[in-house]
Amino acid sequence: MAYCSDFESKNTVRDACSGDGCCQSAIPRDIKYYRTRAVWNANDGDPSGLIRDCTYAFVGEQDTFRYNRSMNYSSDPTFIKRVEDNIPVVLDWAISNLSCAEASATTGYACQSNSICVDAFSGGYRCQCKEGGYEGNPYLSPGCRGMGLALPTIVIVLLILCFIALKRRLKEKYYQENGGAILKDILKSKGGVSVNNFRVEELKEATNNFSKVIGKGGHGTVYMGTLKETGQPVAIKESKIVDEKEREDFLNEMVILTQINHTNVVQLIGFCLETKVPLLVYEFIPNENLYHHIHNTNTERLSLDARLKIAYESAGALAYLHTDARLPIIHRDVKSANILLDESFTAKVADFGASRLVPLGHAGINNKLIEGTLGYLDPEYFRTAIFTDKSDVYSFGVVLAELLTGQQPINLKRRPGEQNLAINFLKAVKNDNFVGILEEGMVTEATLEQLKTICDLVCKCLNPVSEDRPSMKEVMMELDNLRKWVKQTNGFSGQNYIETSSDKVEIMEPTFHSIILSK
Structure with a gap:
C-alpha cells in the first residue's frame, strides 16, 4: 500500500514522489494480474473534495517518472497533468506458458x-x-x-585480467569515497568499541553472495550470514545512499555506532567500505522482532511481566542514546519492528538508518521532508518538521499501546475515526474505558490500579504537546517501578472484577476520574 498525505503541503521536494501529494508502490514480480485502487482517508481533511477529484493512479517505469508540484503547467512540459500523458512502461516477456x-x-x-x-x-x-x-x-x-577456440580463449583471459584490475581499482575508489581513510584516523584517535574492517569477499562468502534477505525497508536491505573464521551468525545491512550528503551522514553514524556499548542496543561488529554503498555488520538476533510477537497469532502470548521487561529494556536503550552516549542520538524510527528479541526475550533496539546526531546547542533536527513510519510519527513533528528526543518518546508511547492492546498502530479496516491506535488509546483512558481497549487476558495479570497507572504512562508519552511528555529516562524509571509493583502483587486476586460472561468484564471498584490531556 502506498500512502499519500495532504496534497496541499508545502514541503514537497521537486521530482520526489515521497508520499506527500504523490506516492508510489513497486509491482511485485511473477504476477499475471495487477489492479490499482485509490481509497480516500477522510481523516486527512480536504473538505472541498479537491484531492479526491484529482486523484488518479497509473503504471509507469519508476526511473523516468518526474513529479512536479508547480502549478504553472505550461512552464514544465514534463509535468504529469492527466493519465493520458506518456509514461514509459517496461514489460517482461517469454515464449508460451510452458517450461x-x-x-x-x-x-x-x-x-x-x-x-x-x-x-x-x-x-x-x-x-x-x-x-x-x-x-x-x-x-x-x-x-x-x-567461433575458433584459440581467439576466444585469449580474449577471455585478457578480459579476466582486465576485470581483476578494474575490480581492484573500483574497490579502492569506493573505499576512498566512503571515507575509509578518514574513518581509520577517527577510530584510531577516539577508540571506542573494537570493530572489524571486512573485505567484501569475506561478506560475500558469509552470505552466500548476499542470497538470504531477512529484512527490507526504506533505509536499506538486511542479509543473514555466518562469518567463516568464527562461525558467528551476523546480520549485514546494505544502506541506501544516493548523494554525498547522505554518505557523510552515514559515515558520522558509523563512527557514533562504534562509540555505543549498551546491552539493549544491537552490537556493531564491523563494516565494509569496498562496495558502492557501505555495509554494516551487526550481531544476529534470532528471535524475530517485537511486532511479530505482538501481532502474529501463531506465536505464544507474551505475559504482562514479559511485556513490561521488554518495554523497560527498550526505554533504557533509548534513554542511553538520548543522554548517556558521547553525543546525543535521536533514533527517529522507534517502532515494535525495530525492537529485536534474543533467545531469552531480551530487547535489542536496532535499525539506526534514520538516526541522527544532535549538534551541540540544538534541541532537535529540522527536516524538509517528513520521514518515518505511519502510526508512530509525532503529530508535532508533522506540524513543525522538527524531530526531537520527545518525538522518540511519542513513538515509544505507540509501542507501549501496542503491547497493552495487541492492536496495530494503523488499521484501515477499523471505522473512520478509529483507525489510529494512539488516538483511540487516549480517548479510552480519558473516558475511563481503558479496560475495554486492553488485550484480553491482561486484566488477570495485574490489579485495576496497576493497569490504570500503566495506561497513564502511555498517555503521558502520547501527549500532543512534546514539552509535556516525560524524558526517556523518566519513562524507563517509571517502567522499572511498575515492574517491581506488579511482581510484588504476584498476580491478580480478582477483587476488582466480577466475570459476567466469557467475553465481558464488569468494573466494580475502585472508580477513577478521567485524566486531562491538554493544558
Missing part, C-alpha cells in the same frame, strides 16, 4: 541448434546461445555458431 522441459517435447519448440533454454520467472521460456564462443540468433535457423 523448458515441457516445451522441448513439443513441435513448436523455438530454440535452435547450439542454444540453451532458460525458464522465465513468470512462466514460459527464452533461448540463448551456449557459452564457449557461440553467437547468433538462437531463435532463427541455423541457430548459434561457434
Whole structure:
C-alpha cells in the first residue's frame, strides 16, 4: 500500500514522489494480474473534495517518472497533468506458458541448434546461445555458431585480467569515497568499541553472495550470514545512499555506532567500505522482532511481566542514546519492528538508518521532508518538521499501546475515526474505558490500579504537546517501578472484577476520574 498525505503541503521536494501529494508502490514480480485502487482517508481533511477529484493512479517505469508540484503547467512540459500523458512502461516477456522441459517435447519448440533454454520467472521460456564462443540468433535457423577456440580463449583471459584490475581499482575508489581513510584516523584517535574492517569477499562468502534477505525497508536491505573464521551468525545491512550528503551522514553514524556499548542496543561488529554503498555488520538476533510477537497469532502470548521487561529494556536503550552516549542520538524510527528479541526475550533496539546526531546547542533536527513510519510519527513533528528526543518518546508511547492492546498502530479496516491506535488509546483512558481497549487476558495479570497507572504512562508519552511528555529516562524509571509493583502483587486476586460472561468484564471498584490531556 502506498500512502499519500495532504496534497496541499508545502514541503514537497521537486521530482520526489515521497508520499506527500504523490506516492508510489513497486509491482511485485511473477504476477499475471495487477489492479490499482485509490481509497480516500477522510481523516486527512480536504473538505472541498479537491484531492479526491484529482486523484488518479497509473503504471509507469519508476526511473523516468518526474513529479512536479508547480502549478504553472505550461512552464514544465514534463509535468504529469492527466493519465493520458506518456509514461514509459517496461514489460517482461517469454515464449508460451510452458517450461523448458515441457516445451522441448513439443513441435513448436523455438530454440535452435547450439542454444540453451532458460525458464522465465513468470512462466514460459527464452533461448540463448551456449557459452564457449557461440553467437547468433538462437531463435532463427541455423541457430548459434561457434567461433575458433584459440581467439576466444585469449580474449577471455585478457578480459579476466582486465576485470581483476578494474575490480581492484573500483574497490579502492569506493573505499576512498566512503571515507575509509578518514574513518581509520577517527577510530584510531577516539577508540571506542573494537570493530572489524571486512573485505567484501569475506561478506560475500558469509552470505552466500548476499542470497538470504531477512529484512527490507526504506533505509536499506538486511542479509543473514555466518562469518567463516568464527562461525558467528551476523546480520549485514546494505544502506541506501544516493548523494554525498547522505554518505557523510552515514559515515558520522558509523563512527557514533562504534562509540555505543549498551546491552539493549544491537552490537556493531564491523563494516565494509569496498562496495558502492557501505555495509554494516551487526550481531544476529534470532528471535524475530517485537511486532511479530505482538501481532502474529501463531506465536505464544507474551505475559504482562514479559511485556513490561521488554518495554523497560527498550526505554533504557533509548534513554542511553538520548543522554548517556558521547553525543546525543535521536533514533527517529522507534517502532515494535525495530525492537529485536534474543533467545531469552531480551530487547535489542536496532535499525539506526534514520538516526541522527544532535549538534551541540540544538534541541532537535529540522527536516524538509517528513520521514518515518505511519502510526508512530509525532503529530508535532508533522506540524513543525522538527524531530526531537520527545518525538522518540511519542513513538515509544505507540509501542507501549501496542503491547497493552495487541492492536496495530494503523488499521484501515477499523471505522473512520478509529483507525489510529494512539488516538483511540487516549480517548479510552480519558473516558475511563481503558479496560475495554486492553488485550484480553491482561486484566488477570495485574490489579485495576496497576493497569490504570500503566495506561497513564502511555498517555503521558502520547501527549500532543512534546514539552509535556516525560524524558526517556523518566519513562524507563517509571517502567522499572511498575515492574517491581506488579511482581510484588504476584498476580491478580480478582477483587476488582466480577466475570459476567466469557467475553465481558464488569468494573466494580475502585472508580477513577478521567485524566486531562491538554493544558
